[in-house]
Amino acid sequence: MNKRVLIGTLVAGALAATSLQAEDSVFVGHLADLSGPTAFVGKNYADGIRDAMSYINSHGGINGTGLEFETIDYAYKVPQAIASYKKWVSRNNMVAMQGWGTADTEALISFVAKDKVPVYSASYSGHLTDPTGKNPKTQKPAPYNFFYGASYSDGCRALVQWAAEDWKNRGGSGSPKFTHVGDNHPYPNAPKEACAEYATELGFEVMPPIVVSMKPGDFKAQCLSLKDSGSNYAYIANLGGSVVSLVKSCGTVGTDVQFMSNIWGGDKPIFEAAGAGVKDYIFPAMTPFWEDDAPGMSLVREISRESDASGNAFRSHHYMRGICSAYYMKEAMEWAKENGGITGENIKQGMYARQNWVPKGLEGVCLPATWSSEDHRGINTVNIYKGNYNGGDIKVERVTQVTLPRREDWLGY
Amino acid sequence: MSTVSLRPCGDFRTSYAADSTIFETRFTRYLAVAGILLLCLAPLVLDAYFLTLGIQVAYLGIAALGLNILVGFTGQISLGHGAFFGFGAFASAWLHNSFGIPVFFCIPLAGYMTMVVGMIFGSPAARIKGLYLAVATLAAQFILEDFFARADWFTGGSYGASAPPVNLFGYEFTNDQSFWYIALFALVTMYLWGTNLMRTRDGRAFVAVRDHYLSAEIMGINLTKYRLLSFGVSSFYAGIGGALYGHYLGFVSAEGFTILMSIQFLAMIIIGGLGSVKGALLGTIFMVMLPEVLEGIVGLLSATSWGNSTAFTDGLAYLKEMSIGLVIILFLIFEPQGLAHRWQQIKAYWKFYPFSY
Numbered sequence: 001m002n003k004r005v006l007i008g009t010l011v012a013g014a015l016a017a018t019s020l021q022a023e024d025s026v027f028v029g030h031l032a033d034l035s036g037p038t039a040f041v042g043k044n045y046a047d048g049i050r051d052a053m054s055y056i057n058s059h060g061g062i063n064g065t066g067l068e069f070e071t072i073d074y075a076y077k078v079p080q081a082i083a084s085y086k087k088w089v090s091r092n093n094m095v096a097m098q099g100w101g102t103a104d105t106e107a108l109i110s111f112v113a114k115d116k117v118p119v120y121s122a123s124y125s126g127h128l129t130d131p132t133g134k135n136p137k138t139q140k141p142a143p144y145n146f147f148y149g150a151s152y153s154d155g156c157r158a159l160v161q162w163a164a165e166d167w168k169n170r171g172g173s174g175s176p177k178f179t180h181v182g183d184n185h186p187y188p189n190a191p192k193e194a195c196a197e198y199a200t201e202l203g204f205e206v207m208p209p210i211v212v213s214m215k216p217g218d219f220k221a222q223c224l225s226l227k228d229s230g231s232n233y234a235y236i237a238n239l240g241g242s243v244v245s246l247v248k249s250c251g252t253v254g255t256d257v258q259f260m261s262n263i264w265g266g267d268k269p270i271f272e273a274a275g276a277g278v279k280d281y282i283f284p285a286m287t288p289f290w291e292d293d294a295p296g297m298s299l300v301r302e303i304s305r306e307s308d309a310s311g312n313a314f315r316s317h318h319y320m321r322g323i324c325s326a327y328y329m330k331e332a333m334e335w336a337k338e339n340g341g342i343t344g345e346n347i348k349q350g351m352y353a354r355q356n357w358v359p360k361g362l363e364g365v366c367l368p369a370t371w372s373s374e375d376h377r378g379i380n381t382v383n384i385y386k387g388n389y390n391g392g393d394i395k396v397e398r399v400t401q402v403t404l405p406r407r408e409d410w411l412g413y
Numbered sequence: 414m415s416t417v418s419l420r421p422c423g424d425f426r427t428s429y430a431a432d433s434t435i436f437e438t439r440f441t442r443y444l445a446v447a448g449i450l451l452l453c454l455a456p457l458v459l460d461a462y463f464l465t466l467g468i469q470v471a472y473l474g475i476a477a478l479g480l481n482i483l484v485g486f487t488g489q490i491s492l493g494h495g496a497f498f499g500f501g502a503f504a505s506a507w508l509h510n511s512f513g514i515p516v517f518f519c520i521p522l523a524g525y526m527t528m529v530v531g532m533i534f535g536s537p538a539a540r541i542k543g544l545y546l547a548v549a550t551l552a553a554q555f556i557l558e559d560f561f562a563r564a565d566w567f568t569g570g571s572y573g574a575s576a577p578p579v580n581l582f583g584y585e586f587t588n589d590q591s592f593w594y595i596a597l598f599a600l601v602t603m604y605l606w607g608t609n610l611m612r613t614r615d616g617r618a619f620v621a622v623r624d625h626y627l628s629a630e631i632m633g634i635n636l637t638k639y640r641l642l643s644f645g646v647s648s649f650y651a652g653i654g655g656a657l658y659g660h661y662l663g664f665v666s667a668e669g670f671t672i673l674m675s676i677q678f679l680a681m682i683i684i685g686g687l688g689s690v691k692g693a694l695l696g697t698i699f700m701v702m703l704p705e706v707l708e709g710i711v712g713l714l715s716a717t718s719w720g721n722s723t724a725f726t727d728g729l730a731y732l733k734e735m736s737i738g739l740v741i742i743l744f745l746i747f748e749p750q751g752l753a754h755r756w757q758q759i760k761a762y763w764k765f766y767p768f769s770y
Contacts, residue, residue, distance in 0.1 A: 035734045072708060075734060078669045079469055080704055082662070083462065086589065090461035103668035106573055110663030114587065127572055140575045140664055184562040186668050189571030 025066035026333070026342045028053065029088040029097040031104060036076035037214075038101060040240035041264050041318050045122050046071065048315070048322020049098045051306040056326070058306075062333045065342060068092070074100075078107045089115050095344050096120070096329055102187050105145065112144045116344040118332075118351070120146050120325045124263065125190045126153035129376045130412025138412040144344070146351060146371060148325040149286040150382045150404075152262055153413060156195035156235055158284060158382035158402035159260040163233045164202045165400075166258070177230055179257075180209040181222070181246065182237030188214070191262070194413050195235065207231055216241035223250040231257050239264035244273045251277030258282065267316045271387050271394045278389040282399070284382045287320035287365050289396055294364030324366035327359035328378075375411060380404045433612045452597055456590040464589040466701055471596035472657040474697035475603045477681040478690060479650025482607065484679070485688035486616070487643035488623030489538055490546055493553035494678045497648045499670030500557055501527045501655025503568045506576035506665050516579045516660055520599075524652040530557075531648020532641055539637040542626075554672050561667035573666035576659040592661055599657055603650060608690050610646070619643055623688075684744050686751025695752040703740060707733045 030049055033042030053069050061067055070088070074080040081104035088094040089111075097112070099105050099121035105128065112119050121128070129151055133141035150158065160178065167176045178199045182188030196206045207229050212222050223246070226234060234257045236243055243265045250257070251274075259281050266283025288294045303323055305311050332350030336342045339349070356368040369378040381403045388395045404410075426432045436442035456464060480494045505523035508514050514522065534553035538546055561568045568574055579586040579595050586592045610616045618639045621629035630636055659665040677700065685696020711729045748755055 035731050070712065073733070077704075079473075079701070080708075083465055083469065083705060084708075086465040087462040101668075103666055106664055106666045107662050107669070137572075139569055139572050184559055186562065186571040186573065186666055189562060192571065 024064075025068040026062070026095045027088065027092040028067050028069040028329070029084065029092070029094050030069050030071040031074050031081055031084060031097065031099050032071050033076045033100050034073040036074070038076055038239070040269075041267070041316075042076075042100060042122075044316045044318040045100070045322045047307060048303075048319035049326050050322075051303045051319075052323045052326035052330075053098075054306045055303045056330055062330060062342065063337055065333075065337060069098075074104065076101055076103065078103050082107060082111075085111060089117065095342055096333070096347050098325060098329070099123070102190070106140075109140050109142050109145065113142070116144065116348070118144050118146060118329070118344055118347050120148070120329055122147065122321070122325070123187075124149050124152045124155065125187075126151040126194060126410075127190075127412050131376050132374060133412075134374065135409070135412040142376070144348060146328070146376060146378065148321060148328055148366065148369065148378060149263065150284070150379045151191075151377060152237075153191040153194035153410070154377065154380060154404050155263055155284045155382055156191040157198045157404055157410075158384065159235060159282065160195060160199045160202060160204065160233075161402050161404075162282065162384050162400060163258065163260065164204070167232065172232070175203050175205045176232040177207050178204040179207040179226060179229060179231040179234045180237060181212055181226065181234050182209070183214040183242070184211050185214060188237030191237070194410070204233070210234075212238060212242065212246055214238050214242050216245040219246045219249040220253050222246070223253040223255050226250065226257055227253060227255045233258045233260060236261040236265045240270070241273075243270055247274040247277040247281070264318070266385070266387060267318065268314070268387075268394055268396070269316065271389055271396075274389070276389055276391075278387055278394075281387040283385055283387065285317050285385050286367060286379065286383065287317050287324060289317055289385075290315050296358075296362035296365035299361040300365055320365060324359070324362065327362055327366065328357075328369065331357075331359050375406065377406060377411070380406055435608055435612075449597070449601060453594070456593050461589045464593050466705065468589065468592060468596045468661060469701050470694075470697050471600040472654045472661065473678075473681070473701065474600060474654075474694050475657070476651045476654030477678055477685070477697045478604060478607050478693040479647040479654070480678045481682045481685075481687065481689070481693040482610070482619065482650070483643050483647035485682055485686075485692070486611065486623060487619040487640065488626075489535075489542070489640060489643055491535075491550040491553075491644075491647065492547055492672070492675050492679075493534060493550040493557065494647070494651055495670050495672065495674030495676075496554045496557035497527050497531050497651035498655040498658070498674065498678075499561060499665075499667070500530055501652030502576070502659030502665045502670075503561065503574060503655075504652065505656035506574040506659050507567050509577060510574065516577060517581055520579075520653060520656040520660070523656040524649045527652025527655070528645045528649040531651070532645045535641055535644025535648070538640040538644055551672075554675055558667070558670065561670065568665070568667060571667075573664055574659075576663055576665050578663060579660055596657060596661075599653065603653060604690060604694065607650075607693075611690065615639070615642065620688075680741055682751075684741065684751055686753030689751065689753035691756070692751045692753030695756065699752060703737060704733070707736055 032046035033039050034046060050071055053067050057067050072084045074084060085108055094117055097117055097119045099119045102123040102125050105119065105121040105123045108119065124147055127138055128142045128145040130138040131141055131143040180192050192209065199206050210222050210225055212219050236246060236259055243261060261283045263284050266281060271278045288297065300320055300323060301311060304315055332347045333342050335350030335353045336346030340346050351371045352373055355370045358366050358368050367379050367381050371378050381401060383401050384399045386397055386399045436445060476498050480491060483489050483491055501523045504526040505519040508519040508522055509516050537549040562570060586595050618634045621634055622636060622639050626636055681696035681700045682693055684699050686692025711733055714729060
């Protein structure tokens with residue numbers, strides 16, 4: 001009899017605990033690449049997400065509702081990403097997910113649309129921006145996919161626009177030559193055509209792309225072809241070690257080309273590793289840098305203390321993008337809570353509720369964003385920065401800000 | 414009494430049919446049928462997480478069996494299996510998107526298309542072997558990977574291709590519960606077929622080619638034909654597995670089918686047991702479950718207060734990756750014949766209990 005009472009109490013207690021938990025918190029899954037091929041930047045971004053979510057939790061959560069989250073290092077392996085996603089959906093009643101790479105985000109498109117779980121990825125692939133499949137080129141509409149930042153295609157278009165101006169300012173005559181440099185792989189290829197089309201529109205002569213492996217190596221041969229082609233502007237579509245090798249190799253060969261990179265290809269650790277080869281290196285960014293003085297940076301520094309009590313650790317701008325991604329989700333959740341409860345569907349509606357919107361406290365850090373049910377290009381503004389090595393004293397300065405038109409034919413492309 | 418046993422006590426086989434039976438006793442046959450019937454009930458009890466693991470075991474297991482037929486039974490080597498798996502996924506999506514063929518038929522057709530591609534890349538096997546063949550198949554991996562990224566008309570290039578769900582008489586197998594049956598049906602069919610293949614003349618020829626190619630040739634086995642056939646069968650399996658994978662996800666992107674995937678398939682058959690149909694399945698289950706179990710342990714540790722620090726969880730992430738490598742090394746040292754062999758030993762132990770022999 002005693003045993004029965006005991007078991008009864010335990011069961012009742014467990015039930016009460018789970019129901020309490022269900023009321024007080026919502027579950028957010030977090031996929032991160034901490035040990036896989038993209039861990040070079042994946043770790044920084046994941047730290048940003050994780051710190052932001054812990055900070056939100058320790059400061060009142062979503063108006064009183066806690067964020068229960070789990071970070072899983074899926075090492076860029078799609079099957080593991082799917083398994084983790086399924087676990088979260090079926091066991092934790094996940095309402096939103098913070099994702100990472102292109103391969104896993106694309107693999108999950110159909111699942112998240114069916115389960116109505118908004119996914120905030122760090123893949124800025126242009127074809128995640130068409131929620132309805134309006135553009136005939138869209139393979140698969142992605143109604144539940146969001147990301148904070150300009151798409152890879154828009155990032156590249158902004159750089160091309162800058163390059164056109166730059167060519168004029170330098171007094172260049174004739175049509176400048178533009179080359180895409182990157183691996184033959186979906187991630188570097190994502191903006192290739194879109195960017196080449198816009199470059200042609202702006203009067204560039206688009207050269208045949210140069211294939212450079214995503215894995216670091218000796219790229220002198222490719223640099224020689226770049227030199228021989230007489231390219232004036234080269235867009236680097238890879239990331240991490242590959243970019244470092246490329247810049248070094250081209251430095252040795254002595255190419256006279258203006259390098260521009262995508263959002264993952266330009267940051268301080270890369271400049272430190274590449275060394276003297278970095279000269280007037282142009283790259284886009286969606287946030288200020290660690291040393292910059294923007295009103296929202298005080299909140300960023302506070303968030304950073306979640307995993308670094310001293311507050312001295314350097315954070316790259318990928319970390320700040322992680323924070324922005326988490327905070328847009330947070331405010332969409334707040335809207336959802338006031339408008340029928342924090343469910344995946346309401347969070348999605350929350351993303352559409354405001355226009356030109358910056359999360360509270362992050363003014364000057366996150367760029368004003370607008371999502372709509374027809375258009376998931378949250379950001380169409382790109383800040384363009386210039387990096388110089390200067391014998392070890394790395395100098396990064398903002399060159400300009402480009403705002404791209406929201407052209408219909410660019411949606412999902 | 415002997416029917417209620419997993420293993421016959423003594424050798425009572427008096428006919429060729431008895432010698433090449435799939436199930437050694439009637440009891441194991443009943444057990445297998447009951448097991449499959451139980452698996453049919455799985456969607457009623459298991460949640461999407463377990464189902465997704467089961468579905469992964471199915472599509473990866475089919476491809477792994479293909480590789481085992483090539484490597485384990487025929488003694489050839491392939492480092493391009495991941496790319497063939499990807500080719501199957503793209504081929505099935507392409508067949509449906511371009512010609513409107515129902516997905517149910519696209520899957521076997523994709524298997525045949527992959528078979529053709531596999532035989533083209535496997536043709537050097539007619540002349541070369543060992544390390545040279547390994548490098549030739551490695552080339553297949555890189556050529557196909559590049560092809561996936563370039564051939565917009567076939568794969569959608571960097572955009573990838575959408576692969577609609579399986580549709581049967583108007584019913585769409587979109588969720589895990591329903592797709593489970595497709596996966597189970599494919600798994601059982603392909604494994605039965607694989608087992609049967611090994612009992613046929615062709616299957617015995619494969620084994621003869623592996624065991625001693627000169628003797629096989631002297632016996633009248635056409636080496637070129639069987640080496641090529643083995644590549645064909647192996648790629649057919651990879652294509653079917655890939656097609657299932659594509660239609661399960663609904664979207665195929667070239668990023669996943671790298672050399673790492675090919676190596677993972679090799680790991681599956683080595684851990685499971687080379688030259689064993691059962692081994693291919695056991696190895697796949699092992700490789701699918703291992704990261705999940707390790708993730709579970711990492712999760713449990715990071716739930717503790719001391720285990721929740723960033724440095725600790727980051728460290729654990731690396732530890733997890735390393736332990737997968739460690740397990741593979743330990744298998745090679747202590748269980749070179751794989752899980753299938755260990756299973757035989759467990760059965761023998763219980764048969765002879767309490768005597769060790």
